[in-house]
Structures are given as structure tokens and as C-alpha cells.
Amino acid sequence: MKTLRSTAVAITALALTGALVSGCSSSKPTGAAASAPVTQAQIDQAMDTPTTLNLWAWVPDIQHEVDLFEQKYPKIKVNIVNNSGATGQYVKLRAALQSGKGIPDVAQIGYDHISTFTQTKSLLDLTPYGGAKLATDFVPGIWSQVALNGGVWAIPQDSGPMGTLYRTDLFSKAGVSAPTTWDQFATAAQAIKDKTGAYITDMPGNDMPQMLGLFSQAGVAPFSYDGKSTVSINLDSPAAQKVVSYWQNLIQKNLVATDPDFTDGWYQGLSRGQYASWLTAAWGPVFLQGTAKNTSGSWAAATLPQWQAGQNVSANWGGSSNAVMAASTHPIAAYELAKFINDDPASTVMLANQQFLYPTTTATLTNPQFSDAKSDFYGGQQVNKFFAGVSATVADNLQWVPFMDSVNSSYDDTVGKAITNHTDMVGALAVWQQQVVDYAKKQGFTVK
Amino acid sequence: MTDAAPRRAAPAISMKPQRRRSRANAVQTRAAWALVIPFLLVFAAFLIVPLGYAAYLSMFTSKLVGGHVFSGLTNYSQALHDPNFWAGLRRVALFLVIQVPIMLGASIFFALALDSGRVRGGNAVRLLMFLPYAIPGVVATLMWGYLYGTNFGLITQIFQHLGLTAPNLLSSGNILGSTMNIVCWEFVGYNMIVLYAALRSIPAEIYEAAEVDGAGQWRIALSIKLPALRPAILLSVIFSIIGSFQLFNEPNLLFNISPNTVGTAFTPNLYAYNLAFRNQETNYAAAIAFLLGLVIVIVSSVVQTVTNRKERRA
Numbered sequence: 128m129k130t131l132r133s134t135a136v137a138i139t140a141l142a143l144t145g146a147l148v149s150g151c152s153s154s155k156p157t158g159a160a161a162s163a164p165v166t167q168a169q170i171d172q173a174m175d176t177p178t179t180l181n182l183w184a185w186v187p188d189i190q191h192e193v194d195l196f197e198q199k200y201p202k203i204k205v206n207i208v209n210n211s212g213a214t215g216q217y218v219k220l221r222a223a224l225q226s227g228k229g230i231p232d233v234a235q236i237g238y239d240h241i242s243t244f245t246q247t248k249s250l251l252d253l254t255p256y257g258g259a260k261l262a263t264d265f266v267p268g269i270w271s272q273v274a275l276n277g278g279v280w281a282i283p284q285d286s287g288p289m290g291t292l293y294r295t296d297l298f299s300k301a302g303v304s305a306p307t308t309w310d311q312f313a314t315a316a317q318a319i320k321d322k323t324g325a326y327i328t329d330m331p332g333n334d335m336p337q338m339l340g341l342f343s344q345a346g347v348a349p350f351s352y353d354g355k356s357t358v359s360i361n362l363d364s365p366a367a368q369k370v371v372s373y374w375q376n377l378i379q380k381n382l383v384a385t386d387p388d389f390t391d392g393w394y395q396g397l398s399r400g401q402y403a404s405w406l407t408a409a410w411g412p413v414f415l416q417g418t419a420k421n422t423s424g425s426w427a428a429a430t431l432p433q434w435q436a437g438q439n440v441s442a443n444w445g446g447s448s449n450a451v452m453a454a455s456t457h458p459i460a461a462y463e464l465a466k467f468i469n470d471d472p473a474s475t476v477m478l479a480n481q482q483f484l485y486p487t488t489t490a491t492l493t494n495p496q497f498s499d500a501k502s503d504f505y506g507g508q509q510v511n512k513f514f515a516g517v518s519a520t521v522a523d524n525l526q527w528v529p530f531m532d533s534v535n536s537s538y539d540d541t542v543g544k545a546i547t548n549h550t551d552m553v554g555a556l557a558v559w560q561q562q563v564v565d566y567a568k569k570q571g572f573t574v575k
Numbered sequence: 576m577t578d579a580a581p582r583r584a585a586p587a588i589s590m591k592p593q594r595r596r597s598r599a600n601a602v603q604t605r606a607a608w609a610l611v612i613p614f615l616l617v618f619a620a621f622l623i624v625p626l627g628y629a630a631y632l633s634m635f636t637s638k639l640v641g642g643h644v645f646s647g648l649t650n651y652s653q654a655l656h657d658p659n660f661w662a663g664l665r666r667v668a669l670f671l672v673i674q675v676p677i678m679l680g681a682s683i684f685f686a687l688a689l690d691s692g693r694v695r696g697g698n699a700v701r702l703l704m705f706l707p708y709a710i711p712g713v714v715a716t717l718m719w720g721y722l723y724g725t726n727f728g729l730i731t732q733i734f735q736h737l738g739l740t741a742p743n744l745l746s747s748g749n750i751l752g753s754t755m756n757i758v759c760w761e762f763v764g765y766n767m768i769v770l771y772a773a774l775r776s777i778p779a780e781i782y783e784a785a786e787v788d789g790a791g792q793w794r795i796a797l798s799i800k801l802p803a804l805r806p807a808i809l810l811s812v813i814f815s816i817i818g819s820f821q822l823f824n825e826p827n828l829l830f831n832i833s834p835n836t837v838g839t840a841f842t843p844n845l846y847a848y849n850l851a852f853r854n855q856e857t858n859y860a861a862a863i864a865f866l867l868g869l870v871i872v873i874v875s876s877v878v879q880t881v882t883n884r885k886e887r888r889a
Binding site for chain 2: 332390399529530535540566570
């Protein structure tokens with residue numbers, strides 16, 4: 128009976144709940160964190176001591192890069208745990224942190240969740256270990272995602288400068304070229320709908336990160352966090368309303384589809400030419416190759432349309448980093464692992480070319496092995512080189528609050544719902560703002 | 576027992592047999608405890624203790640800033656004023672009123688049909704009908720995603736083939752109906768098996784007697800089988816009420832296909848789950864879960880009392 132299964136779920140939930148909260152009262156585990164800068168002698172000693180590190184990461188085949196690390200440091204052994212995706216990773220990581228047991232040494236964490244874990248003081252400040260010296264190796268817009276409130280909390284792994292991937296065949300059939308402004312995009316949307324029957328793009332109701340990317344491109348900086356207990360939440364600003372009402376207009380004219388993304392129907396929509404473009408990020412091209420193989424050769428990459436002609440602003444969507452957990456008992460070796468995977472030239476080129484993570488180091492972005500690759504799927508375009516150019520135009524205004532999960536589920540229930548139901552999105556924006564502010568206050572934050 | 580025995584044993588003459596009986600009783604009692612204790616231990620460990628712990632949790636408020644503080648019944652009063660909770664309850668109540676009668680009606684019909692022995696390949700049919708219950712959630716998600724899909728789903732394709740506009744089965748207005756359909760698909764077969772088993776236990780002599788009296792198949796179904804099914808149906812009803820209020824798997828499954836129309840508070844259980852694991856409001860989630868439990872107890876006991884009273888009157 129349904130009861131049995133639901134009861135099982137409920138009991139499991141209760142049990143987990145218990146596990147989660149019982150941890151609150153137990154004392155926080157303390158790692159072997161350094162306060163003074165670590166010397167080279169200490170590093171050499173640590174890397175020559177037999178050590179086992181635990182790495183939690185959801186990047187497929189991260190073993191390849193770890194193998195390189197273990198070749199360089201034969202005394203260090205790395206255990207990899209893949210929690211199959213960001214969501215699973217955060218749930219398990221929180222549970223481990225609260226119970227104080229089984230915390231990994233190094234964990235993959237999305238940029239949007241770094242402040243979630245610094246707020247609970249779960250990440251190690253990498254400054255004494257040499258983290259701050261790495262700043263010049265990375266793209267500035269990305270480095271600012273990990274260097275926050277006077278500390279360096281993770282090493283950037285991949286990023287997502289946004290651009291447009293579009294179907295050249297559908298666009299030329301409609302007699303329009305890749306739009307450079309959002310006004311042109313709206314005109315092109317009508318032409319594409321009239322002449323090909325396709326939607327110019329899909330605006331999913333379940334993808335807050337994409338919308339926040341579009342916000343960021345329009346100069347909306349909705350969040351700030353001082354690292355302690357003050358946040359600012361400004362989701363309902365005039366600039367944000369401008370973006371939302373722009374999309375509302377296209378959706379109400381039925382020129383933009385509203386299918387949830389990364390679902391089966393959406394994959395089919397992409398491969399069957401239902402959407403003439405995808406507003407995506409640098410990790411999109413490879414993803415699309417796998418999803419819409421049958422449309423090979425008819426795609427091209429272009430910049431995001433601009434709010435003002437002549438501008439060239441992009442934004443970042445997605446990407447993650449490797450952080451060292453504060454509870455790690457081998458902080459030096461753990462830091463060296465995080466650094467090696469994401470800063471070593473051989474490892475970063477491998478991440479870019481084999482796992483298709485979009486690089487964050489300037490060395491790899493300009494490495495011909497990466498940037499000169501041509502893709503038949505994109506009619507021979509050098510897509511990597513194109514996005515490397517976009518990297519430099521990413522708006523540097525992206526900050527997060529330490530409770531993005533809640534912000535996200537509230538988005539799905541408000542703005543996302545309005546997108547899906549074709550109702551008042553601007554009104555929903557105000558509700559979203561209210562819900563997030565209420566949540567922040569309820570959690571004890573001061574909302575500026 | 577212990578209370579009634581001395582009163583009955585008041586005359587002093589029956590002293591001896593009484594002592595013997597109580598010794599036998601003690602042995603029996605000990606055996607009974609020995610048999611029951613393993614269950615009680617598991618029951619306490621996996622139900623009473625977590626339940627008590629959840630009750631304890633629901634009395635606290637845990638904040639990201641400021642930590643863990645005792646807050647008494649604040650979570651409960653907040654839940655009683657929470658429109659999400661009430662909307663979820665209304666939704667499952669509507670679900671109960673519409674889906675359960677349809678599902679049980681179909682189960683009864685199929686059980687009677689199979690029992691009449693007129694269905695060819697009855698065993699195969701029974702197995703096929705039971706099959707949905709055994710299909711894992713992930714597979715069911717993929718399958719219903721394909722069937723319900725708004726762009727290229729099977730149902731949409733069939734409508735388009737016939738030149739009709741397909742309904743959007745995943746829209747806000749239709750999603751509850753789509754959920755009912757999935758639950759029916761899953762549990763009609765299950766309930767049918769329960770009812771069918773009850774039908775098989777009716778003694779053959781009754782049927783023979785009915786035949787001698789000249790009753791037809793319809794007459795037998797109405798006057799013998801249905802009354803015999805009564806306890807089994809009542810059991811299914813109670814289970815279905817509890818199941819409806821605890822609706823979780825199916826909306827959670829549809830959430831993957833159509834996140835925005837399902838939402839995070841579609842049913843009270845889904846709401847509690849999302850509060851605990853997405854918003855980290857574990858304490859508030861515990862309060863919601865407790866209130867939901869209370870509602871279920873009330874509704875189930877009302878239904879049971881009403882049906883019992885009817886039975887007594889009948």
C-alpha cells in the first residue's frame with residue numbers, strides 16, 4: 128500500500144532529521160588549521176608523509192587528475208566520493224558537518240554555495256597555505272567568487288561565461304542574423320515564430336541560476352553578504368523588473384517556450400528544433416553536442432544580446448570550486464590537492480579537454496591545446512576561443528547569500544510558477560523578494 | 576483479566592483450581608511477552624523514539640544565525656497560519672474525495688470480474704494489473720514523463736495525429752488530476768489483490784446454496800460477495816485515507832517533470848520534506864509533520880466510527 132511506502136519515507140525523513148539536528152548540540156570538530164603562514168619545509172614534510180585524503184566531487188572521472196597528483200606525491204592517497212551532483216553533495220556535506228563525522232578533506236562546492244559553508248565556518252581559509260598567491264593565475268571575475276570577506280575559501284575549478292548558442296539554419300530561414308541587442312532578439316523572435324514555427328528560445332521556470340545570470344548581465348546585483356549576519360536582498364529592483372517584464376512580454380506573445388530545462392521534454396525540444404537558440408554558458412556547447420547530436424553542424428555561438436547597442440557585457444552561470452574543509456586533519460596536503468587539480472597546467476588542460484569543464488586559469492584559456500579546438504558540431508567554429516573572449520566581459524557583480532537553496536525553491540514557487548503559467552511575472556518578483564526577506568529574517572539575519 | 580479473575584473467584588472453595596489456573600496464566604503471559612518483545616523493541620526503536628524525537632524537535636527553533644533555542648509551540652502556531660500547509664491539506668482532501676472512490680470502485684469491479692472466473696487467462700491478468708505497484712519510482716518517472724510530456728509526449732502525439740489540440744496534462748489546473756491518474760494506475764491492482772483474496776475466502780457452500788436458490792451471477796455478487804468484502808473494503812478505505820494525506824511519491828515524481836506546477840508545497844508531506852532538506856527548517860518541518868499526523872488520526876477515526884455505527888445499525 129501507498130501508506131507503507133510513505134511511512135517508510137516519513138520515518139527515514141524523521142531519522143535523518145534527527146541525525147541532522149542532533150549534531151547541532153555536539154561540539155564542532157576542530158581540524159589542524161594553521162594560523163601563521165605555512166613554510167615550504169612544512170609543506171615538503173606534509174607531502175612526504177603517508178596520508179589518506181578524502182575528496183568529495185561530482186565531476187565525472189576526476190580520478191584522472193587525482194592520478195596525476197598521486198604520481199607527483201606518491202605518499203598521498205586520495206579517496207574519491209561522488210555524491211552524484213551538487214544537490215546530493217550539499218545535503219550529505221551538511222549532514223556530515225552537523226554530525227561532526229565523516230567530513231571530507233576537500234569538497235567540490237559551487238560558487239553560489241561558498242558563503243553557505245563559510246557562514247557555518249566549515250571551510251578553511253587558504254590564505255596561510257598560500258591561497259592568496261594564486262590570485263594572478265585565475266580570471267579576476269572568477270577569483271572574486273572564492274576570495275570573499277578577507278579570506279580565500281576555495282580554488283576555482285570551472286566557470287560559465289554566458290553566450291548564445293543558436294541554430295544557424297532556423298535563423299537564416301527566418302531571414303534574421305544573430306541578434307546583438309535584446310530589442311533585436313524580440314524582433315527576431317517574431318520572425319522565427321512566423322517563418323519556422325519554432326520558439327526563439329526557452330525560458331524555463333525551474334532555472335534560477337540562468338535568470339540570475341541574465342540579471343547580472345543587466346547590472347542587477349541582488350545579493351550581498353558581509354560574512355557575518357548581514358545580508359542585502361534586492362530582487363525587486365527596477366533593473367530586475369525590466370528584465371522580467373521583457374521576458375513576460377515575449378512569453379505572453381507566445382514567442383518563447385516555457386518548458387522546464389534539463390528534462391526529457393526539453394532535450395527533445397532541443398534536438399527537434401523546437402527552440403532556435405539557447406541562452407547558456409561556456410559549458411553549454413559540449414552539453415549540447417551530446418544532447419542534440421542530430422543537429423550537428425547547424426549551431427553557432429554568439430554573445431548574449433545586449434541591453435544597449437555597442438555594449439559587450441556577459442555574466443557567469445554556474446561553475447564550482449574545490450574547498451578544504453575546516454575539519455580536515457591534513458590541511459596542508461588537502462590544500463595541495465585542491466591547488467594541484469585546479470592550478471597545475473597538465474591537470475587543468477585535462478579538466479578542460481577531457482571533462483569539458485570550462486577553464487578558470489588564464490594559462491589554460493590561452494593554451495592552444497584548448498582554445499584552437501574546432502568543432503564540427505558548430506560548423507567548424509572555435510567555440511572555446513569564442514568563450515575565452517567572453518570570459519573577459521563577465522560582469523563582476525555576482526554575490527550570494529548563505530541560503531541559496533531556499534532562495535532557489537522560493538524562485539520556483541513564485542517567478543518560476545508565473546513563467547510556467549504565463550501569469551504576472553513582475554508581481555511574482557515582488558513575492559519572491561518578500562519570501563526571501565522573510566526567510567532571512569526568520570533565520571536571524573539582519574536584512575539591509 | 577487480572578481484574579476480573581478475583582471477582583469471579585470470590586468463593587473460597589475454588590481456591591485450588593484458581594491457583595493452578597493462575598500459574599498456567601503466568602506461563603502463558605511470559606510466552607506472550609517473549610513473542611511480543613522483539614516487535615515492541617523494533618517498534619519503539621523505529622517508531623516511538625523517532626516520533627518522540629520529532630516532537631521534541633518541533634519545540635525548538637534552529638536559526639542559521641543565533642543557533643538552537645527552545646520556542647515552545649511557536650512552530651505549531653506558525654503552521655496553523657501557514658497558507659502553504661492549508662493549501663496542501665485542501666489539495667489532498669480533494670484528492671481523497673475524488674481519487675479514492677474511483678480507485679476502490681475499479682478495484683472492486685476487477686476483483687469481482689476475476690473472481691467470477693469468466694476472465695480468460697485470469698492469472699496473467701491479475702499479474703499484469705499488479706505490476707504497476709512493483710515498478711520502481713525512477714522507471715515510473717521516465718515513463719510518465721514520456722506519456723504526459725507537453726511537446727512530444729505520447730498523449731500529445733496521439734491528439735495531434737487526430738488533429739486535436741492536446742490538453743496540457745502538466746498545467747497547474749490539471750496536475751492534480753494527472754497525479755490521481757498515476758496513483759490509480761499504481762494501486763488499483765494492489766487493492767484488487769487484497770479484495771480478490773477476501774473473495775477467495777468465501778466458503779463454496781454459500782455459493783452452492785445460492786445456486787440451489789436460483790441466484791444469478793449478479794445476485795451473488797450483490798448479496799454475497801459485496802457484503803463479504805465489507806471488512807476488506809473498509810481496510811482499503813482507511814489505508815487509502817492515510818495514503819492520500821501522506822501523498823508524497825507521486826508528486827515528487829512529477830516534480831522532476833514539471834517542477835513549477837507541482838511546486839514545493841503540493842502536499843503537506845512534500846512541504847515538510849522540502850522545508851527540512853531544502854530550506855533547512857527541520858524544526859518547522861517536524862511541527863508540520865506532527866500536525867499532519869493529527870489530521871490523519873482525526874479523519875481516520877471519524878471514518879471508522881461512522882462506518883462502525885452504520886454496521887451496528889445494519
